[in-house]
Amino acid sequence: MTPFQHDLLEWYRAHRRALPWRAERDPYRILLSEVLLQQTRVGQAVPYYRRFLERFPDLRALAGAQLEEVLHAWQGAGYYARARNLHKLAQAVAAQPRPDLPASYARLRELPGLGPYTAAAVASIAFGEPVAAVDGNVRRVISRLMAWENPTLAQLQARADQLLSAEHPGDWNQAVMELGATVCTPRRPACPACPVARWCQGKGAPECYPAPKARRQKAVTAVAVVLRGARGVLLEPRRGRVLGGLWGVPMAEGEALGPLLERLAADHGTPIAPPEPVGTVRHAFSHRKLEVRVYHSAWEGPGHDPASKPLSQLDRKILRQAQAL
DNA sequence: AAATCGTGGGG
DNA sequence: TCCCCAAGATT
Structure with a gap:
């Protein structure tokens, strides 16, 4: 073991946070934690990890569930x-003669x-396979160690595999x-507390490495109608990639309410009483800043209980605005 | 291969 | 309030 490896591993053993999946050996639990952690702090x-495991304690339970429950x-x-x-994965694995998670990087x-x-991450943590996992943290740590401004993934992976x-x-x-x-955080890294600072070529100006990536958010306006009556709130299943598989309040891009009402009237064969505005909801997605004008009106047709359907945070905000959640 | 997919904490 | 961006994957 190199001194570099020794120092970082010792630091890790002394300073690591006590996370629920760090006490686990079950590959399914390691897998779940890693999927939940994708682009997530x-x-x-943590709370989703606990809740999900309570509901789906193993791969079998997950495979046997309906997507909507998941x-x-x-x-x-x-x-x-x-x-x-994850649901697809569970069903694919369950369909095999030996319904266990594959134990190698290549098959995972x-x-x-x-x-x-x-x-x-799963191959190394759950199965001890020597492969380097390169996430945003590793990219930043290695970029600083090497003083690289714009490394490619291939360069990072190669260096990570060496280390x-x-x-x-x-x-x-x-x-x-x-x-x-x-320690080696995006902003204001704590270099004095770093166990491997002596090997770091970027510690004079750590925030220069790696160069920040450009992002832009485009502003979008939309209208939503909360139709609500004695038989519940009208919710529709969302199709497509955005929030696919979840349910939501009828919504359309743009400022015009007319086309949305016409579609709903046609879909359900019922004219809709003129809606009243109940406010505006702002919600930011990764690449969109959404401003939704919310309306509400009476609805005598069949509806749903919002608590019984999987909803996005956007739809929950809209329903709250209309006092329907 | 650049664009897209959610949400919430922190500066 | 606004902007950044986090244990990435997919198409």
């Missing part, structure tokens, strides 16, 4: 494709929703990520 993932457990966690893929990588990072402790790949991967999450 630890603090936000999405309900995922409700609020965002990036719902993760839940759809073939499963839906498992990309290079997650397959490497990897083959004896303790699971702890090693988590150690690098833990360092990035708690």
